[in-house]
Amino acid sequence: MGVLPVPAGVRAILLDVEGTTTPIAFVQETLFPYIRDNVEQYLRAHWEEEECQRDVGLLRQQAQEDSGLDGAVPIPLESGSGDEELERVIRAVVDNVHWQMALDRKTTALKQLQGHMWRAAYATGLVKGEIFEDVVPAIRKWREAGMKVYIYSSGSVEAQKLLFGYSTEGDILELFDGHFDTKIGPKVESESYRRIAASIGCDTNNILFLTDVPREANAAEEADTTASLAAFLPKLS
Ligand SMILES: CSCCC(=O)C(=O)COP(=O)(O)O
Ligand SMILES: [Mg+2]
Numbered sequence: 538m539g540v541l542p543v544p545a546g547v548r549a550i551l552l553d554v555e556g557t558t559t560p561i562a563f564v565q566e567t568l569f570p571y572i573r574d575n576v577e578q579y580l581r582a583h584w585e586e587e588e589c590q591r592d593v594g595l596l597r598q599q600a601q602e603d604s605g606l607d608g609a610v611p612i613p614l615e616s617g618s619g620d621e622e623l624e625r626v627i628r629a630v631v632d633n634v635h636w637q638m639a640l641d642r643k644t645t646a647l648k649q650l651q652g653h654m655w656r657a658a659y660a661t662g663l664v665k666g667e668i669f670e671d672v673v674p675a676i677r678k679w680r681e682a683g684m685k686v687y688i689y690s691s692g693s694v695e696a697q698k699l700l701f702g703y704s705t706e707g708d709i710l711e712l713f714d715g716h717f718d719t720k721i722g723p724k725v726e727s728e729s730y731r732r733i734a735a736s737i738g739c740d741t742n743n744i745l746f747l748t749d750v751p752r753e754a755n756a757a758e759e760a761d762t763t764a765s766l767a768a769f770l771p772k773l774s
Contacts, residue, residue: 543679544763548743549714550679551733551757553724554690554697556749557767563667569638571658572651577631579654584627588653593630595646600633610636643691645719652693659703666700668709676712685714689733689746694718725752727759734762 543550555564583589597612604611610633615626637647658664676686688697694716702708715737722729734741746757746764754764 543682543684543745546743547684547745547763548739549685549687549737549745550676551687551689551717551744551746551762553746553748553750553753553767554688554692554700557747558669558672558688559667559700560669561749567664567667568651568655571664572654573635573638575654576634576650577627580627580630584623592646592650592653593626595649596630596633599637599644599646608636643719643723645693648691648693648696648719652696652699655696655699659699662703664703666702666704668701668704668706673706673709673712680712685737686712687715687717687733687737688713689717689721689724689729691719691724694720724748724750725756727756730757730760730762734760 600612603609612629697716702710721732741760741762744762747767749767757764
C-alpha cells in the first residue's frame with residue numbers, strides 16, 4: 538500500500554468505510570448477502586414494531602420517488618387486514634430491497650433498514666466488522682498528532698457503529714470523534730462536505746477525506762476539501 542504525508546493544515550480526517558477502512562469483499566460478500574437472505578424473515582418478525590414501520594414508510598416514500606426508474610418496485614399501502622394483504626405488502630418490500638441492492642443504491646431508506654437488520658448479526662457474533670490492518674495504527678497516530686477522526690459512509694450511522702463496535706480489532710468506536718451518513722447528504726455532492734465542515738466546526742480545507750470512489754473525491758474537492766484515494770493511506774510526515 539502506498540503512503541502519502543498528511544497535507545499541512547489538516548485538522549480532521551474523514552474516512553469512507555467500504556474500500557477504505559474495510560475490504561469491499563466484506564461488504565459485498567458478507568454484509569449484503571445477509572440482508573438479501575434475511576429481509577423477508579426480518580420483516581415478518583418485526584412488522585408490528587414502530588421502527589420497522591418507520592423503515593417501511595421510508596422505503597415506500599423512496600419507491601414513489603423512484604417510480605420513473607427502470608424496474609422500480611412500488612410498495613403499496615396495506616389496505617385492510619388479513620394475511621393475504623400483509624403477504625402482498627411484505628413481498629413488495631422484499632422485491633424493492635432486492636431491486637435497490639442489485640443496483641447498489643445508497644438511499645437513506647435502504648441504509649436505515651440494513652443498519653437495523655445487521656444488529657442481530659453482529660450481536661450474536663455471526664458477523665465481525667473487518668478492518669484493514671493499517672487502519673487502527675494510522676488513526677492512533679493521527680489522534681496523537683491532535684487530529685480529529687470522523688467516519689462518512691453511505692452506510693447508516695447505526696451500521697457504522699455496529700461495524701466498528703463489533704470489529705475484528707474489538708470495539709474501536711473510541712477512535713472516532715463522530716459519524717456521518719447520507720442524512721447529511723450524498724457522498725457525491727459537494728454540499729455534503731460543506732455541511733460536515735460546519736458540523737465539525739472547521740473549514741472544508743482543514744479536512745482530508747479518504748475514499749475509494751473518485752466521484753466522491755471530486756465532490757469533496759469541489760468543496761475545497763482535500764481528498765485522497767484510499768490506496769494511498771496517508772501517514773504523518
Ligand atoms: C458502514 S455499513 C456497510 C457499508 C455500506 O452499507 C455501504 O453502502 C458502503 O458505503 P461506503 O460509503 O462506506 O463506501
Ligand atoms: Mg467506499
